[in-house]
Amino acid sequence: MNKKVFVNAVKAIMPMCIGDFPFSFIVGALSITMGMSVWQSTTWSCIVLAGSAQMVALNMLKNGANLGIIILTTFIVNLRHILYSASVSSHVKTAPLWKKIFLSYALTDEAFAVTIKELGENKASKYFYYFTVMLTFWFFWVLANFMGAVVGAAVPHIEKYGLDFAMIAAFISIVIPQIKSQACTVAAVVATMSGVLLVVLPYSLGILIASLLGVIAGLCVDLAEEKKNLASSLEKVA
Structure with a gap:
């Protein structure tokens, strides 16, 4: 039973993992140009897990914005997650606190899109399905960021290759379909x-x-x- 659920969850999220891989790779590479080390960039990606917020923050750092402005702006950018939470909350009322914490941590655009139907059907396996989606997406997101950071650290003056434009293009490609x-x-x-x-x-x-x-x-x-x-x-x- 769990094996079938695991396979279905991985199949459901994999197209988004592939689509977001270049996105996270760019974020990792550009973070090096902002003065981060490879491990700082990777840790940041593990904690934040929000591509649009990371890109906006990098762009603001590049333009010399202070920390308070960056935090407030990324907060506004991520306000859409309140709507995701409102949709999910009715399906996880009986979940223990530790599950709700992990559910909220991984509530990305991709995880919401793939799991909301499964959560709504209230199956016994819905949490296993969600956590499989979450961990699969998290793994590929962090891996791409790490690889991008390694490349960014290995290539001198990588900022001269126009990756910042690719970041803007990636952000537009996410916003337009919404x-x-x-x-x-x-x-x-x-x-x-x-x-x-x-x-x-x-x-x-x-x-x-x-x-x-x-x-x-x-x-x-x-x-x-x-x-x-x-x-x-x-x-x-x-």
Whole structure:
């Protein structure tokens, strides 16, 4: 039984492991250009396990942002995980505390996408399935980061090879598929335009302000859509 669940879980997450491998490799390589050692980069990847946050942090470090601004910005970037947690919480209410801690640690975009259906079906093997997905993705993510850091440390002046552009391209490739509604579209457009207009601000404050403006704009559109749908439903009832 567990063998079948293990195989199914690995098969489900493997395409995302392969897709994210270059992403983590780039993060590892670029972290070396920011002054990290190979082991610092690898440990950072083990703890954070969040590609978008790591890329944003590296870009802000490159532009001389202070630690407080970096922490606040990466916090805003990762706010989407609150929604993931809300979706998962109803399926893991009876889980012991230690399981919930590990569930929250590994709640990445990829893990959520692959496991939410399995958790919702409330099978006896759902936690084994989740942890298999989590550990498989974690292993390949950290391995890619380590390999990227080793290459970054071995190649002199690796920052001259334009890997920072690859980082931006990878981030765009992650964001674009998530734009599936009017609210997301508005948030993306507002954040992008604000980021371009505010690029002159010091300490990468433009990224922080643009992120906040994007979130606020998307929320306003989402609330307006809900209000419109509610009014439409009341009219039908009347």
